[in-house]
Amino acid sequence: MAPKMLHFVTDFFVYETAKSVVVKNWTVGIINRFVQLLIILYFVCWVFMHEKGHQQRDTGIESAVMTKVKGLGYFNNRVMDVADYVAPSQGASSFSVITNMVITANQTQGLCPETDEKFNCTTDHDCNKNNSSNIGNGILTGKCLNNTGTNSTGMCEIEGWCPAEDDKVPGKPMKEVENFTIFIKNSIRFPLFNVTRGNFPSDLDQSYIQTCTYDPKDHPFCPIFKVGHILKQLNQSLDQIAEKGGEIGIIINWKCNLDYDVENCKPNYFFTRLDAAFEHSKATKGYNFRFAKYYQSEDGAEYRTLHKAFAIRVEIIVSGNAGKFSTVPFLINLVAAFTSVGLATVFCDIILLNFHKGADEYKAKKFEEVSDIVQEESKTPYQGSQASIKALGKSSNDSGTFSIGRQEHIPLRK
Amino acid sequence: MAPKMLHFVTDFFVYETAKSVVVKNWTVGIINRFVQLLIILYFVCWVFMHEKGHQQRDTGIESAVMTKVKGLGYFNNRVMDVADYVAPSQGASSFSVITNMVITANQTQGLCPETDEKFNCTTDHDCNKNNSSNIGNGILTGKCLNNTGTNSTGMCEIEGWCPAEDDKVPGKPMKEVENFTIFIKNSIRFPLFNVTRGNFPSDLDQSYIQTCTYDPKDHPFCPIFKVGHILKQLNQSLDQIAEKGGEIGIIINWKCNLDYDVENCKPNYFFTRLDAAFEHSKATKGYNFRFAKYYQSEDGAEYRTLHKAFAIRVEIIVSGNAGKFSTVPFLINLVAAFTSVGLATVFCDIILLNFHKGADEYKAKKFEEVSDIVQEESKTPYQGSQASIKALGKSSNDSGTFSIGRQEHIPLRK
């Protein structure tokens, strides 16, 4: 038992290393080193320096956005303030600034004619076909209300909030929106690295924050954005967006290399049209929504004022991507780098064994053939094996990288 | 100095390649190629074709959603339009369509009895215990209001908006919700690849968009969804969801292979119950919320109408996953593939060196033993080393893959 055990231990601590053929040849040597250099440069410059292959990445950013709009404008001979034109009012990451409205005042439930020309009619029959569709301001009763005695000027009757909205009346948009400012407070966290950052430095003093406006060059960390500046950056016409509404995005991009000081982890702001994907689409330009203010008269009857609001919808989109050194991706890329350096050998072997003058000699040195050994059993093994060292032309794409444990003992020949 | 330098350069440009043993044996050769083929097939079919191992992935999709609900329904003998039943009205990615309401009109601040039977009482003492809990419509005053002279029919008195809401009154839900349509405009961007896409093609003409309704087969890119169709897909009863409310999700999934034309990057729509995880839970079925409309009488007294609204809450959830060829993951997987092909050698070595007839001969060829070389220093090295070529049975799991630079010069023997 004991000798067997000892033998096992002896075998286990035997050291095995690959036998190499060393070729003293300038051409191949230089090619080899040059290919290796290219591979190393690729890994150092591209994989590690540019693609940050040694870093673990966190894109699951946690973000909280608080916004505050400021500004005053005229609409319909009234001064509009924040409570009038921002909806919803809570200062979330998505809000609308109403710039134009079609107001239909004092609506009550009842019967009245439609307003859109789609509902023109001459007989009651014309008012039955569109029953199932969802267009229109109310439910069609099936009657055609002929306002005058002549034909073709009639309108279908609807049941619903009356009078029906007539959105063809042009409003005069609130162009002062150009000077409105949006204050953005954005607090983010990269959960993987437990790094919390705010979109403006904590040492920014209050008076600066109250007076600055964002500018990519001069005030890159001022968290106050002028609507006019954003529209200008987007090449968007103020007249058009104020009249028909639109959607703009403020993208706050956090691209942080946390291998450096966390103070360098700062936001970048980009502006975008949220409907950029539909730029060339004929359908659905602008942005509008309907809301109503409800009133009750002294006698308890409910009535409302319907607003079709054309608004600039602003969405603050926060995206983040932080990287920090981590052993796992680093090691994987490092091992890939080392292994790739070995590719140079493949390349040089091809040259050496095929296109070089002494190719046959190199082959003879690199490959030792063992064939039909069983038949040569009678000869001395060393003669046999020496005899089998031949120049070989064979295909091989093996790496011979691994050889896992064999632990039995085989007695020495002699 | 110069010769040393020259020597260093000569050594540096020496080319080293692994010495191989070539075995001309059909069994092992075929096994080797077959195992290699399996490994190559695994990488080509699974890693690269199925798992897209050559692609960099972007899951940090930036998305903007705009929605618009259309439809008209009856509730409480009134015609309800969008301004009445959609909350919030701005057309964001999350909104509620109110289908049923418990309306408590003309509430004013004051004292009144509770309505829920939990607040039944016989003496004032019964009305003190629940003080700390948050159930109930107002703050308990501690009095028990005995409406009639008999016992057990009393109710605790509360301070708050009176009269208290009695939500046991059944409403008649607005079943027309079945025919309501939801228009969804979704614009997304993959920031890593700077690809912007919309959920319907820009060449879709306006008349189609205004008349189509989504159907997975016939109209997969129509951005208008019928509520009834969604409920049907989810096997959800219209009666139940209209009465008690519910939560449905419209998942827009962007799975894009950006190696192909970006035009192939199109959305897929899935419908889901947002409370699917709580399907078997006894608690909290349905969805409702409370809101109030505030009025002021001529004398300045404020009063309100409280609404307990049962609604279908719709959330548009956008998820995305784009892949594009990138050198870093491609190279890592390629190197892993090449290295794995070497595993075939491990497998074949085991067969060849253990289970094959001429195993001993193969071992003699593959392994060259060097042992106690120091003691054999007196002999000529070549005799010594030749003598040390023996059949070996030793454990080995080394790969011998790397050997880093040694640059000193050692003079040739002899």
Add this chain to the structure above:
Amino acid sequence: MAPKMLHFVTDFFVYETAKSVVVKNWTVGIINRFVQLLIILYFVCWVFMHEKGHQQRDTGIESAVMTKVKGLGYFNNRVMDVADYVAPSQGASSFSVITNMVITANQTQGLCPETDEKFNCTTDHDCNKNNSSNIGNGILTGKCLNNTGTNSTGMCEIEGWCPAEDDKVPGKPMKEVENFTIFIKNSIRFPLFNVTRGNFPSDLDQSYIQTCTYDPKDHPFCPIFKVGHILKQLNQSLDQIAEKGGEIGIIINWKCNLDYDVENCKPNYFFTRLDAAFEHSKATKGYNFRFAKYYQSEDGAEYRTLHKAFAIRVEIIVSGNAGKFSTVPFLINLVAAFTSVGLATVFCDIILLNFHKGADEYKAKKFEEVSDIVQEESKTPYQGSQASIKALGKSSNDSGTFSIGRQEHIPLRK
């Protein structure tokens, strides 16, 4: 043709394996095994067990949150209920609980003096300079209203909603917010693995859910959170946050190892101040927003009550990270592990070939030199190659891992 074809096939099925040098030396053998052990331990313990290198990760969690606030409080001698203090009312993942308000009642459009001392004036000229800024309650008319005959007590006149808001009037905050409860229903899905989970087990009975409050130790799965408990965890003063408002985040973290039973995939709750990044900033403490309730008098004149609401803003932030065994990352890490084990050989080669007693002998065995073979062409190749076996001191960092296919046939020598 046929013999050539046969030859090609014969060559293709030749098996090639690396020739190894086996060193029976205790020192190097033990060092080799020890270094290999370290590398294996690193991969097993760190890469696979700690960093879960064998798992595919999904961080693109899909989440739906439903909230419901309960509680009653006093503000301004009125009882406030949910419909009064929660905005928006729909129970989304982000909402505000109003705890304090500056109420400016009965505003109508008109002219009136400003209220803030920034608009103090003595002459009309003082009221022209701030025209372009967005501070103030209305649009400056340019007039200075001298209320009294003496100087310096005047105020600029504005056009807008009058009377102007005077937010210096201190309110008495609703401190009962401490006892308010927030019920959170969170349903998540990991799209990659198609796993749906809810934040409380479906076997939790309704009575428990209605009465419990969350506690990290005793009730970790109770979905009801007491506001006072959250503030306590955050070391936030109730008095301050109730008076000036604030922002708190409830982070629901799903960290799931889906290799185990999905029942173990449970949420963790964390509380955070959303303005944590601005803790040391002098600017912008607290949280407030303005909204208005609109009324119409019998004669059709619109008036409103402006509210500057100080609120506790609550955001439910859901983040998730699920891992599940996947062949691709597993294989990449496994191949990296195997390849790294080969690094032990590099290390041992350095010791063996440089610092060991018999270094020269080892070199002679490991490296076979081939140089100037072309010149030695006349000699018998085997003599020549034997003569070229020398002790070498050369730099080498090649792995010799790959050698791709060469398929031409070269006749055997002699």
